[in-house]
Amino acid sequence: MKKELRAGILNLRDGMPLAIRNERSSIIEKKLLSLPQYTISKTLMSFCSFGSEVNTERIIKHALESGKRVAVPKVSLKNKSMLISELNDYEKDLVSTPPYGILEPSCRAVRPVNPMELDLIIMPGVVFDREGGRIGYGAGFYDRFLEKVPENVCRMAIAFDLQLVNKLPKEPHDKLVDILVTEKEILHFNLRSIPKD
Numbered sequence: 001m002k003k004e005l006r007a008g009i010l011n012l013r014d015g016m017p018l019a020i021r022n023e024r025s026s027i028i029e030k031k032l033l034s035l036p037q038y039t040i041s042k043t044l045m046s047f048c049s050f051g052s053e054v055n056t057e058r059i060i061k062h063a064l065e066s067g068k069r070v071a072v073p074k075v076s077l078k079n080k081s082m083l084i085s086e087l088n089d090y091e092k093d094l095v096s097t098p099p100y101g102i103l104e105p106s107c108r109a110v111r112p113v114n115p116m117e118l119d120l121i122i123m124p125g126v127v128f129d130r131e132g133g134r135i136g137y138g139a140g141f142y143d144r145f146l147e148k149v150p151e152n153v154c155r156m157a158i159a160f161d162l163q164l165v166n167k168l169p170k171e172p173h174d175k176l177v178d179i180l181v182t183e184k185e186i187l188h189f190n191l192r193s194i195p196k197d
Contacts, residue, residue, distance in 0.1 A: 001169060002135055002138075002168075002169065003138075005127055005135065005165070005168075006126045006127060006135055006137070006138065009126050009127045009162070009163055010052075010126055012162050013052045013053075013126075013160060013162060013163060014051070014052045016052060016160070016162070021052060021055075021160075022055065024054075024160055024161075024183040025054050025055040026058075027183040028054050028158050028160075028181050028182065028183050029054075029055070029058055029059055029062075031181050031183075031186055032059060032122070032156070032158060032181050033059070033062060035156075035179070035181070035186070037120055037154045037156060037179065038063075038120060038156075040119075041068060041119045041120040041154075042068060042069060042119060043068070043069040043070075043071070043113070043117050043118050043119055043120075044063060044068055044069070044070060044071070044118065044119065044120040044121070044122065045070075045071040045072065045073070045084050045113075045115075045118055045120070045121045045122065046059060046060050046063070046070065046071075046072060046121075046122040047072070047073060047122065047123060047124045048060070048072050048073070048094065048102060048103035048104065049124070050100065050101060050102045050103065051100075053124055054124075054158045054159060054160060056122065056158070057090065059122065060072070060087065060090055061090055064087065064088075064089075064090065069086060069113075069117075070086070070087045071084035071085060071086055071087065071113040071118070072084065072085060072087050072094070072103075072104070072105060073085075073104065073141070073145075074104045074105050074110060075102075075104065075141060077099075080139065080140070080141070080144070081141075081144065082141045082142075082144070082145045083110075083112055084112070084113045084115065084118075084145075085105040085109070085110045085111050085112060085113065086111040086112075086113050087105065087109075088109075088111075092109070093105050093106065093109035094106070094109075115145070115148045115149045115150075115153075116148075116149075116150060118149060118153050119153060119154065120153070120154045120156060121146075121149065121153060121154065121155050121156065122156050122157075122158060123142055123155060123156065123157045123158075123177060124136070124142075124157070124158075124159075125142075125157050125159060125163070125177075126163065127163055127164075127165060127168060128157060128159055128163055128164050128165070128168075128177065128180050129164070129165050129166060129167050129168040130164070130165075130166055130167070130187065131167065131168075131176070131189065132176035132177045132178065132180070132187075132189035132190065133167070133168035133170050133174065133176060134157060134168075134174070134175070134176065134177055135168060142175065143173055143174065143175050146175040147175075154178050154179065155175070155176070155177045155178045155179075156177065156178065156179040156180075156181065157177040157179070157180045157181070158180075158181045158182075159180065159181075159182055160182060160183060161182040161183055161184045161185075163182075164180070164182060176189060176190070177189065178190040
């Protein structure tokens with residue numbers, strides 16, 4: 001069921017005209033930037049968007065310009081693992097990596113960040129539900145990474161409304177999100193999403 005649902009939602013998202021996707025990304029960005037979980041955060045991690053995902057470029061640049069410490073993922077397909085690296089300059093530090101063309105820190109720009117230092121994670125996903133459930137791309141990178149992150153760190157996902165369903169099947173290893181921001185609403189699922197001092 002997950003596989004079919006993932007494929008169906010990806011088809012819908014990929015079919016969204018670029019102008020509409022950009023407009024909706026901008027609405028999501030404004031909502032996210034106004035949330036206290038973002039404004040209070042000092043060290044955050046954000047995915048680098050690719051394809052038809054909600055655009056994160058302006059979110060990342062805003063965080064850097066605001067003096068926040070920003071970490072982005074670097075994936076090892078061979079080890080099926082993900083580390084996070086501090087980003088100093090969006091244009092200079094990131095390169096397009098094969099096989100998908102996702103932006104990641106170049107080898108010379110890798111500056112590992114301890115996940116224990118994070119106070120906010122901005123996560124991608126393909127499908128979400130109204131209970132904080134999430135289906136990713138199927139490789140499990142975020143589920144494994146989140147095992148290393150303290151429970152009190154806010155897990156925020158951003159997605160288009162068309163990626164939201166009422167209820168998803170869940171497994172014990174699935175990691176729920178605390179907040180989901182779409183162009184239509186902000187859903188809060190967990191009180192731990194209150195920022196720490």
